[in-house]
Amino acid sequence: MLKPIDNATREVKSLNGLWRFLPDGPGVNQPWTGPLPGKLECPVPSSYNDLFVPSLRDHVGTVWYQRMVTIPSRWEDQRVFLRFDAATHEGSVYVNDRLVTRHVGGYTPFEADLTPLVSPGDEVRLTVGVSNILSNETIPPGRLVTDDLGKTQLRYWHDFFNYSGLARAVYLCSSPMTRVDDISVVTDIAGSTGSVRYDIATVGPAGKAVIDLIDEAGMTVGSSETLPAGTINVPDATLWQPGAAYLYTFRVRLYHTSRLVDEYSLRIGIRTITISGMQILINDRPFYFTGFGKHEDTPVKGKGHDDAWMVHDFELMKWTGANSFRTSHYPYAEEVLDYADRHGVVVIDETPAVGLNLNIGGGIFGSGKNVTFGPDFANDRTRQNHENAIRELVNRDKNHPSVVMWCITNEPDSGEAGARAYFEPLVHLTRQLDTTRPVTYTNLQMVPPEQERIADLFDVIGLNRYRGWYEETGDLATAEIRLEKELQRWQTIFGKPLLMLEYGADTVTGLRSIHQLPWSEDFQSSFYEMYHKVFDRIEAIQGEQVWNFADFGTGPGIFRVDGNRKGVFSRDRRPKTAAYTLRSRWIQKGNNKNA
Numbered sequence: 001m002l003k004p005i006d007n008a009t010r011e012v013k014s015l016n017g018l019w020r021f022l023p024d025g026p027g028v029n030q031p032w033t034g035p036l037p038g039k040l041e042c043p044v045p046s047s048y049n050d051l052f053v054p055s056l057r058d059h060v061g062t063v064w065y066q067r068m069v070t071i072p073s074r075w076e077d078q079r080v081f082l083r084f085d086a087a088t089h090e091g092s093v094y095v096n097d098r099l100v101t102r103h104v105g106g107y108t109p110f111e112a113d114l115t116p117l118v119s120p121g122d123e124v125r126l127t128v129g130v131s132n133i134l135s136n137e138t139i140p141p142g143r144l145v146t147d148d149l150g151k152t153q154l155r156y157w158h159d160f161f162n163y164s165g166l167a168r169a170v171y172l173c174s175s176p177m178t179r180v181d182d183i184s185v186v187t188d189i190a191g192s193t194g195s196v197r198y199d200i201a202t203v204g205p206a207g208k209a210v211i212d213l214i215d216e217a218g219m220t221v222g223s224s225e226t227l228p229a230g231t232i233n234v235p236d237a238t239l240w241q242p243g244a245a246y247l248y249t250f251r252v253r254l255y256h257t258s259r260l261v262d263e264y265s266l267r268i269g270i271r272t273i274t275i276s277g278m279q280i281l282i283n284d285r286p287f288y289f290t291g292f293g294k295h296e297d298t299p300v301k302g303k304g305h306d307d308a309w310m311v312h313d314f315e316l317m318k319w320t321g322a323n324s325f326r327t328s329h330y331p332y333a334e335e336v337l338d339y340a341d342r343h344g345v346v347v348i349d350e351t352p353a354v355g356l357n358l359n360i361g362g363g364i365f366g367s368g369k370n371v372t373f374g375p376d377f378a379n380d381r382t383r384q385n386h387e388n389a390i391r392e393l394v395n396r397d398k399n400h401p402s403v404v405m406w407c408i409t410n411e412p413d414s415g416e417a418g419a420r421a422y423f424e425p426l427v428h429l430t431r432q433l434d435t436t437r438p439v440t441y442t443n444l445q446m447v448p449p450e451q452e453r454i455a456d457l458f459d460v461i462g463l464n465r466y467r468g469w470y471e472e473t474g475d476l477a478t479a480e481i482r483l484e485k486e487l488q489r490w491q492t493i494f495g496k497p498l499l500m501l502e503y504g505a506d507t508v509t510g511l512r513s514i515h516q517l518p519w520s521e522d523f524q525s526s527f528y529e530m531y532h533k534v535f536d537r538i539e540a541i542q543g544e545q546v547w548n549f550a551d552f553g554t555g556p557g558i559f560r561v562d563g564n565r566k567g568v569f570s571r572d573r574r575p576k577t578a579a580y581t582l583r584s585r586w587i588q589k590g591n592n593k594n595a
Ligand code: E9O
Pocket: 158, 159, 160, 329, 364, 411, 444, 445, 446, 464, 466, 470, 471, 502, 547, 564, 566
């Protein structure tokens, strides 16, 4: 799905700002049919949860957003549509009294076509209902329970707060009726020549197309007039490299006789990503990942996208010497990927399929009696929603050079009998949608390689390990021995690249100790030093992304002190001691395992 852009043939009008706001509840009935009662206003983009007093933090169900929208009178003969970058987790969009679209899945964009409903110059009432309810059939999963007061509460198995609402941008857009509808590019390299193979979907009578590839200096380096598919070769191509981004503009122009009817430009990078034995190659060179599992999470705004926080996060990552991050545990705002594209940061792009571990995940703190994959929990409908989450992720992010891998789930119960039947079709689907990027997942510590049932399906095996923290707590010497033995077994049994995609220890800023004291800054730092010694001894390890970049909000829990404290930075992005430990290692390592 193409991002809305503003150019000679298309317009984008931001609908960000304060909207009228109303949480659903008794007495609220079809609120889209008139002005929302009350005085609440909610900023878009932002999660609503932390904004209001009395608190709406634990609201379960729908909230209503409303504003008036004017269709510009100059938008004659145009397709007019709304674009929501995300509505977490389900959005229902009403224009005046009418439902125009409904979308399930909290972290991917959707559109509502208004063309048949509105005329240029109209002013319409736009009302959006956003539900945060999760069930055993949604991705991520959750469950409603009734508390002793008869109130509905939401339970979920992921360790980050269920921030909800309109946390990303909303736009009113126009595009021509005859238009470019989608573009997919796949790049390759042969010697010094780069190639850009494209597929372009158009709507409307096919006229003439001119497709140009333009370099950063503004020079056209290749062109084509072939639709719907073709290849443009670039002799002496400048590659998109980790740490040295180079972007070409891929521009499509559609003409009717000699009149320009539509134009769409995409910034792309020429690069390859391949697996060779136990190595991961970017542009045919072994690439060692350093960096972070992250979250979209800041005080007050929750998961609300914010360019200032984003730029600062990238600056801090660069300062630590990181070359990559994972969009744990859901697709991030597209602005984040655009930024990574422009700055040469490597991304592992993840679906929201987190918490598919009721059996053991629930079992860490819960009963452990349930089975995750089967008719009663993650069933066929769950899998269909998971499929959809994969489709929407790949569809949105397929053209980003920064994205080098798909991570289709985090810590499922991959040792359970039903896991293989559940995941095999999902891995196949991912490969079908994108033949160029490796597919990975992350394995949970309770599933050792001997009990693992899905790892062989993937190109790269992601591991999340907490030896010295959740197990062997405070005992880094024992943890080191066990970690090394276990990693050796993963390497021997599967012979594939291994990425450590989570490892970390909760740490309270300012707590210092000369002893190996869990929760202290000193312990977090020693914890990382121990892991790094082990990684350097295991050939198959091709990268390390610590858990987590920054402290982040979670639901209540006896292990959670105002959220998860495994950040290397605090929630307001001040460094803990470990940030310096990582920096001295990663700056030296660059992109090379053996440096
Ligand atoms: C997922 C991530 O979202 N992995 C968790 C992270 C954490 O900090 C969470 O924030 O808890 C770790 C799961 C580790 C489970 C290992 C437990 C072993 C006990 C025997």
